[in-house]
Amino acid sequence: MSRQPDESRRSERARQAIHAATAELLASTSYDAITIEKIAAQAGVGKQTIYRWWPSKAAIIVDVWAEVIAPRAAFPDTGDLEADLRAQLTRMLDVLVEPVLGLNYMAVIADSQRDERLAADLSARIFAPRIADTKDRLRLAQAAGQMRDDVDVDTVADLLYGGIFFRSLFRLVPLDRTQPDALVAALIRGIGPLR
Amino acid sequence: MSRQPDESRRSERARQAIHAATAELLASTSYDAITIEKIAAQAGVGKQTIYRWWPSKAAIIVDVWAEVIAPRAAFPDTGDLEADLRAQLTRMLDVLVEPVLGLNYMAVIADSQRDERLAADLSARIFAPRIADTKDRLRLAQAAGQMRDDVDVDTVADLLYGGIFFRSLFRLVPLDRTQPDALVAALIRGIGPLR
DNA sequence: ACAACGAGACGGCCCGTCTCGTCTTGGCAT
DNA sequence: ATGCCAAGACGAGACGGGCCGTCTCGTTGT
Numbered sequence: 001m002s003r004q005p006d007e008s009r010r011s012e013r014a015r016q017a018i019h020a021a022t023a024e025l026l027a028s029t030s031y032d033a034i035t036i037e038k039i040a041a042q043a044g045v046g047k048q049t050i051y052r053w054w055p056s057k058a059a060i061i062v063d064v065w066a067e068v069i070a071p072r073a074a075f076p077d078t079g080d081l082e083a084d085l086r087a088q089l090t091r092m093l094d095v096l097v098e099p100v101l102g103l104n105y106m107a108v109i110a111d112s113q114r115d116e117r118l119a120a121d122l123s124a125r126i127f128a129p130r131i132a133d134t135k136d137r138l139r140l141a142q143a144a145g146q147m148r149d150d151v152d153v154d155t156v157a158d159l160l161y162g163g164i165f166f167r168s169l170f171r172l173v174p175l176d177r178t179q180p181d182a183l184v185a186a187l188i189r190g191i192g193p194l195r
Numbered sequence: 196m197s198r199q200p201d202e203s204r205r206s207e208r209a210r211q212a213i214h215a216a217t218a219e220l221l222a223s224t225s226y227d228a229i230t231i232e233k234i235a236a237q238a239g240v241g242k243q244t245i246y247r248w249w250p251s252k253a254a255i256i257v258d259v260w261a262e263v264i265a266p267r268a269a270f271p272d273t274g275d276l277e278a279d280l281r282a283q284l285t286r287m288l289d290v291l292v293e294p295v296l297g298l299n300y301m302a303v304i305a306d307s308q309r310d311e312r313l314a315a316d317l318s319a320r321i322f323a324p325r326i327a328d329t330k331d332r333l334r335l336a337q338a339a340g341q342m343r344d345d346v347d348v349d350t351v352a353d354l355l356y357g358g359i360f361f362r363s364l365f366r367l368v369p370l371d372r373t374q375p376d377a378l379v380a381a382l383i384r385g386i387g388p389l390r
Numbered sequence: 391a392c393a394a395c396g397a398g399a400c401g402g403c404c405c406g407t408c409t410c411g412t413c414t415t416g417g418c419a420t
Numbered sequence: 421a422t423g424c425c426a427a428g429a430c431g432a433g434a435c436g437g438g439c440c441g442t443c444t445c446g447t448t449g450t
Contacts, residue, residue, distance in 0.1 A: 009394055009450070032309055035439060046396040051441065103308070109364060110305030113298070114227055123367050131367065151386050154368065155358075155377040162357030163350075165364065169304060172318050172326065173349060182350040190385020191346050204415060204429055230404060241431040246406065 005052050017043040018050060019067070022060050027100060031107035058111045058118045061104075066125040075133035081141040082188055088134065089164050089180035096168045097175050106168055131157050159187055200247050212238040213245060214262070217255050222295060226302035253306045253313050256299075261320040270328035276336040277383055283329065284359050284375035291363045292370050301363055326352050354382055 021043035025034045036057050040047045054060045076084045096102040112119040134157050141147040163183040167173055216238035220229045231252050235242045249255045271279045291297045307314040329352050336342040358378040362368055 006393065009392090011395065011449085014395070030309070036441090037439065040396090044396080046394095046398080047441080048397090048443085049395065052394075106308045110308040113301045113305040113364075114225070119366055123365055127365055128367060145388055147386050148384075148388060151381045151384075152377055155374075155381050156386055158358045158361045158374070159354050159378060159382060162359070162361030163353040164357070166353045166357030166360060169308075169360065169364075170318055170322055171314055172323060179350075179353070182347055183354060186346045186350050187354065187382065188385055188387040189343075189346075190383055190387070191342050191351055192383040192385070193340055193343060201415095201428065204427085206414080206429065209430070231406090232404065235431090239431080241429095241433080242406085243408085243432090244430060247429075 010053070011049075014043070014045050014049050015053070017045055018060065019064050021045075022057075022064050023068075026061060026064070026104055030100070031104045031111075055117060056111075056115065058108050058115065059121060061108055062118070062121050062125060069126075075130075075137050077137060077140065079144075081137075081146045082184055084137060085160060085184045086180050089160060089183065090177070092161075092164055093175065093177060093180060096164070097177070102168070131161070134160070156187070160184070163187075205248070206244075209238070209240050209244050210248070212240055213255065214259050216240075217252075217259050218263075221256060221259070221299055225295070226299045226306075250312060251310065253303050253310065254316060256303055257313070257316050257320060264321075270325075270332050272332060272335065274339075276332075276341045277379055279332060280355060280379045281375045284355060284378065285372065287356075287359055288370065288372060288375060291359070292372070297363070326356070329355070351382070355379070358382075 018039060021039050022034075025039060025042065029038075034057060036047060036050055039045075039057065039060065040050055050060070054063070076087050078084055095105060098105075108118075108122065112122045135153045138147060138153040138156055142149040142153075160183065164180070167175055167179065213234060216234050217229075220234060220237065224233075229252060231242060231245055234240075234252065234255065235245055245255070249258070271282050273279055290300060293300075303313075303317065307317045330348045333342060333348040333351055337344040337348075355378065359374070362370055362374065
């Protein structure tokens, strides 16, 4: 039943043209207005060539992002946990506040809510690596006595990233570049009364 | 330029039929498979009647939810901040873990990323009231000395709700009903070393 | 040679608008 | 109050349009 195309005969030229066309559209066009037909036209490629190698437009976008942003990740480790967390969240927020890109970013996440394959792809290639890095950094902090070791690193990751994404999701409050400072400070010191 | 229909002549029968049909579809059908044409057919209503009163299918859904869940909200206040936050987050998680409803819930949030009017509607009628309640409860806690008063309640709300939604969003880890306990405990006590 | 390629035709689904003819409603005259 | 009437909402569904995903075509490249 496998109808797999022959990977070894794949056209590198077409692949790059599709990536380039998608990147261009991503920077200039809203997610909804990006269609596979437009990508194909802009890349000078047949639609079938796209459908042969990708299951959806979002998968192409994830592919493009994975190639672009994978290298420039790397969680900072200056020895100062609070500063490092702040730096990492700020970096993430920088993407989200980008006018077109930030919205398209959220739109892909949105689409992943209805497409399980996309969700798996997006998690595995974009988020999981960063979150794994974050957890590694947190464990280092625990080992260095900068963080209690009776708290679960998964919980901390949820709080940190969730705190950042929550405002992007619901837009009750405009995004604010001082937000990471406040989030990290509250989380590290705790909100309970001073002991 | 206003092409507003006459609200006073609106058919209550049609409104209820549309609400009922939407509620039925929401419980049984994935968000993508819910179409305005299906709602109209199921309700025994002309498409135009829907388009006359709602801008999108998601708006109908928000309308239905607002009517159903508005009454049963009310933030708990037992005097114990930690228990109250835990209870509130658990309540929210209960909706998200619901198999069909939870997915449709996230799908509407997803759609709101591409539709500004929907985002405003969803925020105003579903989220903003709950978050406002949460902030009120937090301010009470501050006044009662159960919470530091040098932390911003907005930041705390972001951390709490973000922490819950984050796992639903990315599904890196399965949803877990013990999550609220861990989130609240970590946030109240802080993750920094004991002083 | 064979399979991927560019190009584009094709049927299908749903969109949002538009016409019908019918039914309901609120305002007005009696 | 009661009956009449015009306005407009109603159910039904036709319509053009956009994009989907599949399917031919020759053509190209390996």
